[in-house]
Amino acid sequence: MGGVVSAPKAPPPQMVLVPPLFDFPPLAARNRMLEPSYNLLFGKLALRSLFEDYFDAANHFSSILMLKPIDDRHVDLIATVSGPLDNKPDETIVGNALFRWKSDADDPHTFTDLYVSSSDPILLMRACAYYPRFGLGAFGIFPVLKKERVSAEDYGTMGLRYGTPNLSVGATFVPYTLGDDFPKSAWLVTKMGRLTAGVKYDPQFEKKDGAKYKNLKNWNGSIGYGLGSGSPLSPSFNFGLEYAQNSQFIASFFQHVVVQRKVNNPFEENEVIGITNYIDFGFELLTRMDDKKGTNNIQDSTFNIAASWQANKNILLKGKVGPLSSALSFSFKSWWKPSFSFSVSAIRDRAIGKTSFGFGLRVDNVREASYQRADPNFVMLTPSKAHLAEGIQWKSGKRPMMQSDVNSGNFDGVPRELRPLGKLL
Template identity: 65%
Template structure:
């Protein structure tokens, strides 16, 4: 008679949920923006302070669809095409609306081998053309892991402001420093380049790879237009908690959560008696907690009001995200509500499995990500690989946005 070998119980595992949104909408158009405006934690703070905080007494709807027969095309109140499904840096989109501009085209081409790119924003049909920006903006940029520089111009029609913007940002280790020229007024004075109000400078100190699975933080100090001092801080935490879902298997003992925290302090330095004193110094703080793949809780507070938002995401196909926000106006003393609905089919839900010490990630049968790397992978993915910057074994929503400064 044979002896039945005792089957070892499965190892304890920790769920790693997908992100609520990936890539962030800001990342989809970051090649159209100055690198100075996107670094120093500004992009992360913008998403933290604005996403899912629906305007009071308003109902907003956002639709993000991808045709099943062409993954390079999606629609989000615009028609968008990009050259690679996983790379949002080379794209073209067409915007049509009853607002101004009525018809607008935006395009970006970036060549990572050389680190150079070109982009443009052209309003084809507009109700009014008052300032040079109403005729379009074109720009050139160079970007690598440690350096970014570029400029934009307004060639239609010929503008007295040249360039429209110019920036230089450099990174050394954890330290980032940048300088930006952005003229506030149109003038034919040859000395306009030395006008201090047209220049901004910033320095930042940060740690992190940019992957959602790696904790990170960024602290920045900025002197904007020689008249405003800005201090900001943003931190992304990855924590594990005990699973409270009775429908999970016994070997699932925990789940990974994403916590984000940030604040921004702005103080005016110039003594202008005509300036609104209420805007001389402002301070706002915000926090976000993604409990699992379905629930996100956010809150922010400032001197004028505070807002609490709750978002629920259903991972059907297409996926629906419903959000509700409550805003308390500190000056009027009343509370109002806002609602939002988002529809998208860019990706599917996928829980990853990790051991309780977060040593390695292994794909599960539930993983249905579009990336084919999981099918060809021969080895397991270790935390040491994650720390060294090797993200090839991760699905696209857990990778960094890109090694471009």
């Protein structure tokens, strides 16, 4: 009897690795329901992360510990310790800790937390509740222990907000305070397609014609144009113009780029031919426009340019340039549970012509890795001639998902950490 000849196995499809982002969502997004939407839109949240994260202060160290229990996803703890590298008499080591409880582990909008610090305020309580069915939310910030209470604001601040996918309106106020000190701030932001426009009332300056709202310095206005879904898996672009305090003009843009490059790693499998990289660019220009004669110094007009490149799941390179200083940052991350990351920053001060260094250490299991570098259940296939499977672009668990789904805004099959920050302003 003749032997049975089995058909040759088809080679596995060629893959492009999709590494997890270093930090997504950014830590600042955890508190977005506690402050006006005006402060976070128009690319401000992305620019803040680009210009600040992993840039440690010159001659300083910082450490962040972000942990949550394995058996209880409703609570987490973030502790920070920072201070000078040398023993300066006017600087001390500062420690902070934030304990947060959420009624729904998957709802970032409703929570209560306690903040303790070695500086003032010593104990701070914050609470936020949001009801998406009605679009209504309320929040409060109350200093429980404070060394000195000078103003009414030292006793607490409360706020109300209303949010939909195309509108955000709200106000903050100090209890028992009326008159010109009410409200403490207010905002209105609306979205029309790719355009976002907003106005913010922030009465920091004196009265004019008997009322603070008549002083144009207490009003800020912005308009922005944005492309993209807000998920780091998709490219995005945001351009914004802001006129602030009747004296400052601010222009900014932020761009998130998703690119692919070849893999030259002998430890990878043969079917792995490429890897996805994430590149961010940011620019911010501030120009004074008041009636006072300019002195042509750096305070009248300033700018900042920054860029970051995540080469793989372990390495992040960042750099920024400004008129007073420039900085470079190198970060390495190990994706254990919890994950560990170490960063070193080199800061060049042009005023004194000196280069200084800063160091940072972070431990994190609050923001879990959304997928692993070699996980076959979440791979990206590039539609090129080298690929055998041209239709399917993504796989998440057992449910295949098309690239067109991501482009159309359907993120049901995407890990929660990689979805856009929210469907509301």
